[in-house]
Amino acid sequence: MVGLLPAAWLAARTAGFLGGLGTNPIERLLIESGTIAMITLLSALGVTPLRRLTGLAAITRLRRMIGLLAFGYVTLHFLVWLGVDLFFDVSLILDDLTQRPYVMAGFAAWVILLLLASTSTDRAVRMLKRNWSRLHRLVYVAGVLAVIHVIWLTRADYREATIYALVLLVLLGSRLVWTVVQRRKVRGEPARNGVT
Ligand code: HEM
Secondary structure (H helix, E strand, O other): OHHHHHHHHHHHHHOOOOOOOOOOHHHHHHHHHHHHHHHHHHHHHHHHHHHHHHOOHHHHHHHHHHHHHHHHHHHHHHHHHHHHHOOOOHHHHHHHHHHOHHHHHHHHHHHHHHHHHHOOOHHHHHHHOHHHHHHHOHHHHHHHHHHHHHHHHOOOOOHHHHHHHHHHHHHHHHHHHHHHHHHHHHHHHHHHHHHO
16 A cells, blocks of 8 residues: 555645646656656565664565556556657657667667566566566666666766665675675584584
């Protein structure tokens, strides 16, 4: 329910409430939907580090839901671009996709998230077994592409893009540190067992 609040806020603004969308509503809608998509995606990436940091196993139950929510918001942002900005005009869409590198990066991120969302069912988890977690590591690639997308489209003020990049760097860094520590533990385990 909390995750749907940004959608309700955006819907209210689109309908003219809460200050509306200003003088350039399409651009505002793209920016706001993109911002919500990015925050939700980074939140999804933050679930595992937060669980490791706090030891709260219950947080894991939220991971799939926040991941799907991120996919939903990115899709909303994508649809705003497709339908509201480009009126589903195929030649405009192809022009944008082939000539604007930031659109390509965003699109690639969306394709990855689509793949992950479509393999997020219990059945897919069972079918893919160990490959499932390998496949779902692609979420970090989607995160990197999303940040590249925003850096590329930024023309002047890089503050927002820098914040996203830093948050992603911390999340990726924490994953790297965790993997190194776990490997060391595993390597140290037999020796310690040997002593005792
Ligand atoms: C994970 C996927 C994506 C994320 C997280 C994301 C995020 C964002 C964000 C935060 C902005 C606003 C930047 C600002 O404040 O100026 C934005 C703008 C935009 N995004 Fe995305 N985006 C994603 C995917 C896409 C896709 C798939 C497309 C289209 C194929 C797209 C097209 C655009 C466009 C056209 C803008 C507006 C650029 C402008 O202001 O001129 N994005 N996106």
